[in-house]
Amino acid sequence: MYPIEHNNSFIARTRTVFEELNFRVKPLKRLFALSNVRNRKANTVVLNWYEDQPYRKGLGGAKRLLFVIGFFISILSLRLFSNNIQWVRHNFKPHNTAGKPLLFRFTLRLLSAVTDQVVTLEATDKFDSSVVKHPLYKNEGQLYQYIAALGSGARNIEYLYFGSIKPYKRLDALLNVWPQPLPLKIMGFCSDKSYTQQLHEIVAARRLSVDWVNEFVEDAALEEAVATSRFVIMAHDDDAMISSGTFYMALSLGANILCFDSAFARLKSKEFSFVKIISPENLQMQLAAIDYVDSHIVISKALEKYNEQAIRESWQAILST
Template identity: 40%
Template sequence: MANKKAFYFPFIHVNEYVEISKESISESGFEVLDFKKLFHIKNIFDRKNNVAVLNWYEDRLYQKRFGKLRAFIEHFIVFFQLILMRLFASHIIWVRHNFKPHNRAQRPFTHKLTCGALNLLATKIVTLEKTESFNSTVIPHPLYRNDDEMLHDINRLEPVSFEVECLFFGTIKPYKRLDELLTLCAALSMFVAVNPLQPVFL
């Protein structure tokens, strides 16, 4: 039996979703490899066994660490990868996480162009929730921790001595606009749960 390979983008990421997703794909019988390895000449001859799994691919051009020159080069890399991708993989799974890049107030034209190309190229589009904008298969965001771990921590908590009307949890970053939420909900009793190991941006 031919070895099924999933070329995953990005292969390494701070978001735990990536590792959970890769583990799930591996359990399905695929060898999970770095997306960069897809464009090896031998994969053209084995394309029927190859799947490309793309997360945040359309957002890769807008990373803050990119200077103008690097961003310009990345545009060409994305352009050529999109043209060649179907030569190396028979299936392209596009997991669309966001409507627009987090660090852009408006959707750039190149983002719309990349999304349009992926919409044509992808054999399956996956979203984390239902959208009316396009057809997709909905696979809800996985939990980062299993039930036993969460129940263990819940049982260790001391009872809260005040009434909480609004609870915010998760990584606090500028694009989530917690500052606006705090302003709008100033009259509410709010409890903010923060991971002390992560930087807080307000």
């Protein structure tokens, strides 16, 4: 499995699913042992975000060239060691570079040729894929305990925007239309200095009521913030991501979700009444007209559709092919 660990809880939750399906989960680097050439029919490979590898930060010059060469060798050699290669594609475009450069397009074609199938976490009409369900942020036992503990607990953050801050998530577009008197809490780090400056300039020029400290947020602090928020806002570019960890964390912790229009937003607004599509025009009037759905209802509906059995069954169908 690649990666075997990640700061995104998706990997830990998915690894648990594989173990429940009686797979022994090992890091990808363990695959490239000579003994696995003989055992290739017994080996299944699951790749996540693999197409983003050439765009790792901190690589430059000869070091980057050698890394990219090694990366392509790893793709071409996968078939020697495994008879079942599943590529989970999370995004339409790389997130550490602009557009779809030639290298990225070549990588997509190569992975498509080498792997058995493309797997996505949502249905898409951009390419053929098999769909598995995205796991929730916590396991069922934890979520049921959370529902029981909700009671009349206050949700004192009205509007929250969270996650790593990158241009494709369009925080700038949100700030450009955000109603001046409404409070907006932002939690997340922006490593792009130019984009950070742009965001601060918008806030200052429009005199917005925005609370943002540009720093990494510990998991516990972020979880507490989401769990005490009424509405989480997503302003992602359309055709940037196939699925969203931000969405599933908000869903798991009972927040209502407001999205700028995108294929993902349209899909989720059909699934859940508490997912609303908002437009930049007359935003304040739209926000005032939205009915809030209680958090215990949000979590209950999430568990109906994305319970652990449903997740396992979706993966079982993929891994048994």
